[in-house]
Amino acid sequence: MQLETEKSKIRLEALAKTLTDAIELQKKTQQLSLSEVAERARRMTELAQLLRDKMIEPMPKKAAPRFTAGQLAEICGFDRNRLNYLIRKDEALPKGSKKGNSRDFSLEEVYLWVAAVRPPTPRPSEAKAPVLAVSNLKGGSTKTTTTMCLAQGLALKGRKVLIIDLDPQASLTELCGIYADIEVDLDETIGGFFSSYLEDTPMESIKPIIKESYWKNISVVPACTAMLGSDFNFPLISRKRPTKQIWTLLREGLEGVRHDFDYILLDTAPSISYTTVNAIMASDTLIQPLVPDSLDFISSIQFWSLFADLTEMFQEHEGNKGFDMIKVLLTKVNYNSEAALIVKEWAKLSYKDWLLDIEIPASAAASSGALSMNTVYDQMSGNEDASKRTIDRLRQPFNELCSMVDSFYSAKWMTV
Structure with a gap:
């Protein structure tokens, strides 16, 4: 093991030096050829793989905490x-x-x-699992972390959860301990599910692409970078199947599994794409994580402006579409920042009852967990030190978020 570690270290240093040399060469020539760009990209991919191997050892298995x-x-x-x-x-x-x-x-x-x-309120057999989409146009707003923490917190309440990675960056897939670029093919993703509608016999249900995760009672539909081109298929699908409403494909694909789970969570890409529109139209609840920063706030308003445009486009076909809840969750809140406190006030004025009282504070301890591809629920074990106590405090607002969601739907199930 020590020898392998030394080899990895030498390989990392060699790759890093190669990248540095390439950058210095580019500074001198002021131009990069396509082949040079491709070569640097290849080496960066190798470097990322080696770094990931160091973050999750042994790769690719990730174990639930004690x-x-x-x-x-x-x-x-x-x-x-x-x-x-x-x-x-x-x-x-x-x-x-x-x-x-x-x-x-x-x-x-x-x-x-x-x-x-402490058994949870059972979901009636005739009740379908609610679909919750976590969405924001801005990257870095903790959509993926929020989705995974929701899944873990709900699972700890005795729920069975399906999470679906709709982002080609595949960060949620990686959080599940699955190495997207090596272990996942396009036809095992939602992108492959959508593309199947170009075939004579489409997949119709997502059931065949559901995988088990390292965390019992959490299943996952993974993503991979090959999904980047999936959105280009939607016009082709519309041409091949002119009577098909292409914004309903995901909703229809979920129907066959909504009795198999208590909750279905969708982690969307930071964009309004055909895939994101499918997620919105398939969801019963929308959760928007929002970092209290001026640019993030403006981006969140743009999201809802685009959402309003979408509703006008689909009103004729989706007149009965509604949402159980729409909630905005403040994340990465820096209580020592005057700017953050000002943006919080803007959010209160804009979102009113949509804005949750629950807030996720900014924390270096949480960031260090992200470096090792862990959430605050993955970091349950360990010595009782200051860092662990901080993680325990960070877990509390996620516990409250999960309790809020589960209490809402438990009450709803009792009326079925």
């Missing part, structure tokens, strides 16, 4: 004393693994505890 007794008690909604009592008295409940004076529990054991002591 949970401390305190975290299990919090998930179950009671204190440590109650947990310790149940461990002693209830033989049916998992005891976890004891290490010295402490215990920890696997994800599967946590699910058994939740099912026994």
